Amino acid sequence: MLNRTAENVARATPEPLARKVRGISDKGLAWLFISPTILLLLAINIFPLFWAIYLSFTNYRANRPNEVVKNLGLANYQRILGDKDIWIAMQTTAHFVFWTILLQTLIGFTLAWLIDRKFRGHAFWTTLILVPMMLSPAVVGNFWRFLYEPQIGLFAYAISFVTRIPPTDIQMLSNVSLAPWSIIIVDTWMWTPYVMLICLAGLRSIPEYIYEAAEVDRASNWRQFWSITLPMALPFIMLAVLFRGIENFKMFDMVNLLTGGGPGSTTEVASITLKRQAFESWRTGYSSAFAIILFVAVFGLANIYVKALNKVKQR
Amino acid sequence: MKSSLKLALGLTSAITASTAVANAAHAEDLTLCWAAWDPANALVELSKDFTKETGIGMKFEFVPWTNYADRFLNELNSHGKLCDLIIGDSQWIGGAAENGHYVKLNDFFDKEKISMDDFVPATVVGYSEWPKNTPNYWALPAMGDVVGWTYRKDWFSKPELQKEFKEKYGWDLGPPTTFDQLKQVAEFFQKREIDGKTVYGASIYTERGSEGITMGAMDVLYSYGFQYENPKKPYEMEGFVNSDKSVKGLEFYKALYDCCTPPGASNSYMGEGVDAFKSGQVAMHMNFAFTWPGLQKDENVGGDKIGYFVNPKGPDGEQFAQLGGQGISVVSYSDKQEAALKYIKWFANKDVQAKWWSLGGYSCLNAVVKDPKFPASQPYAQTFLDSMAIVKDFWAEPSYAPLLQASQKRFHDYVVAGQGSAKDALDGLVKDWTQVFQDDGKM
Numbered sequence: 001m002l003n004r005t006a007e008n009v010a011r012a013t014p015e016p017l018a019r020k021v022r023g024i025s026d027k028g029l030a031w032l033f034i035s036p037t038i039l040l041l042l043a044i045n046i047f048p049l050f051w052a053i054y055l056s057f058t059n060y061r062a063n064r065p066n067e068v069v070k071n072l073g074l075a076n077y078q079r080i081l082g083d084k085d086i087w088i089a090m091q092t093t094a095h096f097v098f099w100t101i102l103l104q105t106l107i108g109f110t111l112a113w114l115i116d117r118k119f120r121g122h123a124f125w126t127t128l129i130l131v132p133m134m135l136s137p138a139v140v141g142n143f144w145r146f147l148y149e150p151q152i153g154l155f156a157y158a159i160s161f162v163t164r165i166p167p168t169d170i171q172m173l174s175n176v177s178l179a180p181w182s183i184i185i186v187d188t189w190m191w192t193p194y195v196m197l198i199c200l201a202g203l204r205s206i207p208e209y210i211y212e213a214a215e216v217d218r219a220s221n222w223r224q225f226w227s228i229t230l231p232m233a234l235p236f237i238m239l240a241v242l243f244r245g246i247e248n249f250k251m252f253d254m255v256n257l258l259t260g261g262g263p264g265s266t267t268e269v270a271s272i273t274l275k276r277q278a279f280e281s282w283r284t285g286y287s288s289a290f291a292i293i294l295f296v297a298v299f300g301l302a303n304i305y306v307k308a309l310n311k312v313k314q315r
Numbered sequence: 316m317k318s319s320l321k322l323a324l325g326l327t328s329a330i331t332a333s334t335a336v337a338n339a340a341h342a343e344d345l346t347l348c349w350a351a352w353d354p355a356n357a358l359v360e361l362s363k364d365f366t367k368e369t370g371i372g373m374k375f376e377f378v379p380w381t382n383y384a385d386r387f388l389n390e391l392n393s394h395g396k397l398c399d400l401i402i403g404d405s406q407w408i409g410g411a412a413e414n415g416h417y418v419k420l421n422d423f424f425d426k427e428k429i430s431m432d433d434f435v436p437a438t439v440v441g442y443s444e445w446p447k448n449t450p451n452y453w454a455l456p457a458m459g460d461v462v463g464w465t466y467r468k469d470w471f472s473k474p475e476l477q478k479e480f481k482e483k484y485g486w487d488l489g490p491p492t493t494f495d496q497l498k499q500v501a502e503f504f505q506k507r508e509i510d511g512k513t514v515y516g517a518s519i520y521t522e523r524g525s526e527g528i529t530m531g532a533m534d535v536l537y538s539y540g541f542q543y544e545n546p547k548k549p550y551e552m553e554g555f556v557n558s559d560k561s562v563k564g565l566e567f568y569k570a571l572y573d574c575c576t577p578p579g580a581s582n583s584y585m586g587e588g589v590d591a592f593k594s595g596q597v598a599m600h601m602n603f604a605f606t607w608p609g610l611q612k613d614e615n616v617g618g619d620k621i622g623y624f625v626n627p628k629g630p631d632g633e634q635f636a637q638l639g640g641q642g643i644s645v646v647s648y649s650d651k652q653e654a655a656l657k658y659i660k661w662f663a664n665k666d667v668q669a670k671w672w673s674l675g676g677y678s679c680l681n682a683v684v685k686d687p688k689f690p691a692s693q694p695y696a697q698t699f700l701d702s703m704a705i706v707k708d709f710w711a712e713p714s715y716a717p718l719l720q721a722s723q724k725r726f727h728d729y730v731v732a733g734q735g736s737a738k739d740a741l742d743g744l745v746k747d748w749t750q751v752f753q754d755d756g757k758m
Contacts, residue, residue: 174581262523264732281717
């Protein structure tokens, strides 16, 4: 049937066109098929990247299109690297990335390990645990803002119930010491299931016979965990850390919704600073330079990490 | 065959003609861009008269305050044609004029005999002129606004509270006339039980993201003696922005935030303030006058329960208030400038302005606000008039956005996060603002 259709199409194709098509090599045909994707990629990814690199050396401001654009050389980069506030934002980002990854990895792996026991109802619990990850960050940010509300929020009442501190004194989003933790808690709540899923895939990929051999050798559960489970699941854990690390380095939505970078600049992560410079202060050239610095930092760190990951996999 | 061809041709012509007529009608529709708030609803109602008179339809693009500047400045910067008319914030005027976003209205005003002398002077300077105090007009004053205060008249008039207050502070509990008095009243009400509910002293502006804390802090700083620059030497800020008086003003704002605001009010602006007052949380409430008509009508806190007062005096008796409000401009990228100018001409009419006020908008026309009946027309009318007489505004320079971002950061870092001192914050602000003006080549 297919052959007959192909023959019909071939017969119906005008001779000049058919000659042209016959003239295209396999490689040419492959290029023909992937060229729309490549063009799209160039237009929406590569061109903006090179354009941003160009802008980063200028004083261009998007809100003043009529002004003469001056070449500033490396001045924007020098100013960013010498700006105390930028370094504070980078420290805040590092603090946030470190704690979220640590908590998500610990809790995510523990949950995966428990779910992997395949107890009664484990499928139901898996689905339930995955729910936060399926929600929109805008929804999560807004409802956690209400939960954290000191006068009506359930979170404050729950903590107050346990600690006996009045709920109005538990100001998660207004208190300088608590505000960073309020974001870490929400991010951990939302993204731990993601880490759990990856870890679960890792745990399920370990062949059962290895454990059976360990049993024969009378290895304790603890020994099995340290010598089999953890090393064999490690590449998956590292992959989860990589994904979450890259995502959290760029974290914007949750911080913006919960604290807007405040109180003061306590939770102002790099992406919030970048947004303020680019779209509120309209320093397009300056913010392009900052974006390039962030890109290089993430790209560099991710590369080093991927090399380490490959080494672990080869072991 | 011929008849069916004729029929087809006839139908096609009829459809084309009707579409053309419809398009012609739509082509005259004007789009007006503004913030999504109560006065915008009043303007929709008011504009129906314009459509009735001229046959020009009106469409509206309203964006919440939190995105208002981002959305419309992006639109103007990209030379978009969405808005034919725009009611832009007072601080945009410098940038919009210098970057050619607004149509200059001088010739139009001359031709239509619209005189800026007919409008409240502060609104002309604040909403229309660039450079300031020069007769170059880019907007018609549209919506007068100023920061003032509301208070719970019903709580203030409780005899037991009046007695206790008098004993404690030695003066009669009433609307404060100085900032010291305001703090005393706020302290008095903070965490007090009234009608079985814990209430708090005052709701003030603390918002970080857009302009909130700057509007609130400046509202206090002006009356303490803050000045943006040396009146004799433009852009010289050292000793003016960070003067001892300014430092005291900022310290006061922080003290007010620390002592007397509701828990969690660390990111509060217009909407949050209204919520705090409407829900009976606070005794006093700092907010722009546009919120007053809505509060006056509120079943729980409006009517006889609400009172209004002008921004209090500072320690040296100086009294100023932060200007809000906007002018209406014709967007230079619009293809319908003629129709848009018709709207401006119609809007400047005295009867239209009187109706604007009656619907809940704040007219800036002298003929309306200086009418002898005006002060009694609404319970807040006199407070509005008194407040408009003492206004000051933030920088309206083309670089107002980075100037505002700097003050947002410095004030929030100090007032809400408690980092550093008031002197540090204001010294830092001088440094930031100097950098902005240097980048602009103005220093």
